[in-house]
Amino acid sequence: MTDTITSHKTTISIIVAIAQNKAIGKNNQLLWHISDDLKRFKRITSGHTVIMGKRTLFSLPSGPLPKRRNIVLSDTMTDCFGGSCETAFSIPDVLDRIKNEDEVFVIGGGMVYEQFLPISDKLYLTIVEKDFEADTFFPEIDFNQFDLLDQESVSFDDNLGFSYRYETWKRK
Ligand SMILES: NC(=O)c1ccc[n+]([C@@H]2O[C@H](COP(=O)([O-])OP(=O)(O)OC[C@H]3O[C@@H](n4cnc5c(N)ncnc54)[C@H](OP(=O)(O)O)[C@@H]3O)[C@@H](O)[C@H]2O)c1
Numbered sequence: 349m350t351d352t353i354t355s356h357k358t359t360i361s362i363i364v365a366i367a368q369n370k371a372i373g374k375n376n377q378l379l380w381h382i383s384d385d386l387k388r389f390k391r392i393t394s395g396h397t398v399i400m401g402k403r404t405l406f407s408l409p410s411g412p413l414p415k416r417r418n419i420v421l422s423d424t425m426t427d428c429f430g431g432s433c434e435t436a437f438s439i440p441d442v443l444d445r446i447k448n449e450d451e452v453f454v455i456g457g458g459m460v461y462e463q464f465l466p467i468s469d470k471l472y473l474t475i476v477e478k479d480f481e482a483d484t485f486f487p488e489i490d491f492n493q494f495d496l497l498d499q500e501s502v503s504f505d506d507n508l509g510f511s512y513r514y515e516t517w518k519r520k
Contacts, residue, residue, distance in 0.1 A: 359451040360467060363389060364486055365474035365512075371482030373457055376407045379480045382508060389455075392472060397452040399442055401460040405433065419445055421460055439463055458484040465489070471517040478510040494519055 365385055366372055373379060394415045402422040405412070411429050412418040418433035419442055428435045436442040446452045453472075454464040465487050471494065494517035501513040 356448065358446050358449050359469045360446075360454065360464060361451055361470040361472060362454045362461060362464060362468045363392060363472040364456060364461060365476060366486045367476045367478060367480040367482070369479040369482075370485040370488075371480040372461075372486050373407075373484035374480075374482045376403055378407075379482060380476060380508065380510075382474070382476075382512065384502070385474045385512070388474075388514070393453045393455070397446055397449055398455045399436075399446075399452060399460065399464070400455045401457050404455065404457040404460070407457075458486065462487045469519050471515075473515045473517070474512055475515060476510055476512045491517070 364372060365378070365380070365382070367379065371379060393413070397417040397419060398413055399419045399421070402420055402425055405418075405420045405428075412420075412433040418428075419436050420428055420433050421436050421438075421442065423437060425435050434445065436445055451470075454460060454468065471489070497516040497518050499513060499515045502511060504511040
């Protein structure tokens with residue numbers, strides 16, 4: 349009889365809304381309010397673990413996101429909203445905390461995306477088809493390393509003043 353060796357692999361997914369010029373935030377705020385995108389974000393991430401930096405946590409209007417396990421990277425924060433989120437002190441610490449999960453979502457911001465992009469398996473992108481002035485940007489993506497799984501374009505929205513599209517990519 350042979351032993352069956354099963355190895356568990358957690359899918360690390362990045363979810364982000366990026367402008368044409370890679371802008372993602374300014375003054376610790378988002379650059380736009382796309383209600384359909386926020387609904388999509390909630391639908392995709394609910395029931396999963398979300399991983400974020402401390403600045404992104406403090407940018408959220410009501411703190412940790414409900415119906416999701418929230419892991420927050422910080423060197424300094426010991427109490428995470430009275431226990432409604434967990435603090436991780438390094439990337440290896442995050443990886444250890446998620447090792448039994450199926451799919452986790454890295455939700456920002458710039459500093460955290462930069463560290464997770466090289467080890468990410470999937471990218472859920474919302475690409476805003478306009479340039480924005482910003483202080484936080486998404487790192488350069490080498491799309492040769494990914495296959496496009498699906499895309500959907502949303503035509504120009506008069507209220508928003510731009511068009512945008514959704515793209516999902518999987519690492520080759
Ligand atoms: N467009 C989008 O989809 C999107 C999504 C999310 C966020 N954003 C935007 O991004 C901006 C925030 O991004 P940001 O780059 O300024 O900050 P961030 O990545 O949210 O948080 C940075 C903080 O996380 C902690 N951290 C990061 N890496 C760590 C590590 N390896 N070990 C320990 N702690 C670590 C540090 O906290 P300590 O100082 O406590 O050590 C650091 O100061 C905001 O404007 C936000 O609105 C945009």
